[in-house]
Amino acid sequence: MASDDCGKDDLLEDNRTDSGIDSYRSILKSEEPRDPSSDFSGPRDKFSTGEERLDSAYGSSSITVESLSEIVEHCTLSTASEEPAQICELSEHEENLLTTITEEGDTILHLAIIHEDEFIAQELIQLFPKEVLDIQNNLYQSPLHLATYLNLTDMVKGLVEKGANLELQDQDGNTALHVACQHGQTECATEMTRDISSSRLVPVFETQNWRGLACLHLAALNKQHQIMKLLMKKGANLNIQEGTSGKTALHLAVELHDMTSVKLLLGRGANVDAAMFNGCTPLHLAVGRQDTAIANLLCQSGADTMLRNMEDETALDLADGNDDILALFPFDDIQISGRSVVGMKF
Known part of the structure; x- marks a missing residue:
């Protein structure tokens, strides 16, 4: 198990991008190294989906929405599609604000997104090279996450159109699309799969996750039917097995007594006999x-x-005397208390 844990840590490190901010620093021709936390004061709570994440430094005298707005308004991209971005002359303090990585690994883009400042976030998405868009913080969350x-x-x-990496995994092994599937963000999932080639989507x-x-x-576990339809339309493997027990989405839907998902999966051609x-x-x-209704639909x-499992049991062996389920099995040689199942009145 120790070696497995080490392997997981190595994978996290391999998937994490930390050097992207240096690319932007080079664009700005920054020469002197900076303290990553020099423009941010005080500890911050880590991002949580359940509670608002707070950043006391974001409203400090060092960095405010107004001050950052002034900076990004002065920085414009070249209109020539094939020319590199033209960055305006910035003061050292302004460069510090744009290139700082906080103690928790957040770039200024992470912070703009956390504080839901769309103007600043969209400007930064256009200003920063792709490598910066893919920087992951200490929780391995990219701006897309x-x-x-x-x-x-x-x-x-905006992030997807700029080429943000869809395969990056956070500390739980979730990609941003995993997050959308778990929490039912259908519109976000749509944007992450819209006009994306299958070669980019299949690995995602x-x-x-871990x-x-x-x-x-x-999506199946959280009964996100619209997202399930989206994934199916985009070519997701309906029979992919989860890593712990080999269940497919159909197994999970059956366990949840989710008739809607069962119908969706079977209608799209999921393997009814997947083991x-x-x-x-x-x-x-x-x-x-x-579950007589779902058992009937499967039949x-x-x-x-x-078919028998590793305990040498057929599905019938698990009926446990349920007459409604026993009636689904059309075998005239099956007897209960000496009487044939077929023809019995229930």
Whole structure:
């Protein structure tokens, strides 16, 4: 287990981008190194999706919305599409504000998004090179993660259009699309998949967080039906297995007694007989949970009633005397208390 933990830490470090701010510093021709926290005072609470994140320094005399607005208003990009960005002359103090990384790893873009200042955030997205857009803070959150957590659709759109990396994972292994699937940010998910090539989307769809869950799994677990439809339309693998027990989204939907998701998945061609690592199919789970309606739907969709799990059990073996479920299995040689199931009156 120790080696696994080390491997996870290595992966986090590999996925984290810390050098991007140096690219912008070079654009500004900054020569002297700076203290990362020199323009920010006092500790800040880490970002939380449940509570407002506070940054006392954001409103300090060092940096305010007004002062930063003045800076970014003076910095404009060249209108020539093939020419590099033309950066205005900035004072050393202004350069410090734009290139500082806080003690918690936040760039000024992270802070603008956290404080939901769309004007500043959009200006910075245009000013900064792509490498800066992909810098992750100490929680491994990129600006795209934060914009998604806060459901800031326009900021998500701006970041994606500028080429922000969709594959970056936060401290829980979640990409920004994972976050959207978990919290039901349908519009953000739409922007992250709009006009994106399948070659860029497939790796995101296949990425599993540290719980082994891909985006479709999270959407199914949280009954995010609109997002499930979106992922299916964009070509997500309906039969991808989560990493701990091998469940597909169909298994998860059955466990949740979510008929809507079950119908969506089956209608799009999900494998009705997909097996978990222990051999259980969705029908095993439906029967084991005494869900007659879903078990009936699975049977109507062609589920193989004779498949056995690693305990050598068929779905019928799990019926536990439930007459409604037993009636779903059309075998005339099955008997209960010496009587054939077929033809019995319930």
